[in-house]
Amino acid sequence: MRPSRQPLNKQxxxxxxxxxFIITVLAVIGAVMVTxxxxxxxxxxxxxxxxxxxxxxxxxxQIGLHNIFPIAGGSIGAAGCTALSINQPFSTIGLQxxxxxxxxxxxxxxxxxxxIINSTGTCQMGGVHSTARRSIEVMAKE
Numbered sequence: 001m002r003p004s005r006q007p008l009n010k011q012x013x014x015x016x017x018x019x020x021f022i023i024t025v026l027a028v029i030g031a032v033m034v035t036x037x038x039x040x041x042x043x044x045x046x047x048x049x050x051x052x053x054x055x056x057x058x059x060x061x062q063i064g065l066h067n068i069f070p071i072a073g074g075s076i077g078a079a080g081c082t083a084l085s086i087n088q089p090f091s092t093i094g095l096q097x098x099x100x101x102x103x104x105x106x107x108x109x110x111x112x113x114x115x116i117i118n119s120t121g122t123c124q125m126g127g128v129h130s131t132a133r134r135s136i137e138v139m140a141k142e
Contacts, residue, residue, distance in 0.1 A: 049123050049132035052098055056121030057136040060088055060100025064117040065140060068104060081106045081115050098123040113142040 067084055068076055076084070081104040089099040098121060105116045117138045124131055 045125065046130065046132065049125050049130075050134065052095060053121040053123040053132040053134040054136075056090060056095055056098035056100045056123060057119045057134045058121070059090065059095065060086065060102040060119035060121060061117055061136050061138045063088055063100070064102040064104060064119060065138065068115050068117070068140065095123075115140045115142065 063086060064084065067086070068081055070076075084102070084104040086102040087099060088102065090096065100119050100121050102117065102119045105118070107114045107116055117140065118135065119138070120133060120135045122131055122133045
């Protein structure tokens with residue numbers, strides 16, 4: 001009698017588990033890359049909003065200075081500075097959706113009058129519920 005032979009094709013391989021493992025690892029790596037990319041884009045957008053808020057605050061300070069010291073000369077005086085309260089929305093390209101809140105406080109030191117202008121720029125982020133806010137303080141002497 002002949003000994004029975006095992007068929008040659010009956011191999012127990014690990015190709016399918018290996019393929020599933022590789023696909024799983026690649027899927028995880030892809031998901032991590034997408035998450036990192038999204039967080040990087042959001043970080044960049046927030047930084048741009050922060051810069052826009054800074055420029056809105058700077059523009060508000062310039063508007064405040066213009067109101068205290070008109071181009072025609074002179075100044076509005078301490079009473080006019082105290083009454084100065086501006087909430088300026090911007091519609092210019094680059095500052096759309098931003099506004100500046102400006103106020104002024106007079107201060108007298110050794111007979112000299114100084115005007116302290118506080119300007120806070122605020123920009124809303126489109127699509128994301130966050131606000132960028134920057135403040136600037138400017139001191140001008142009469």
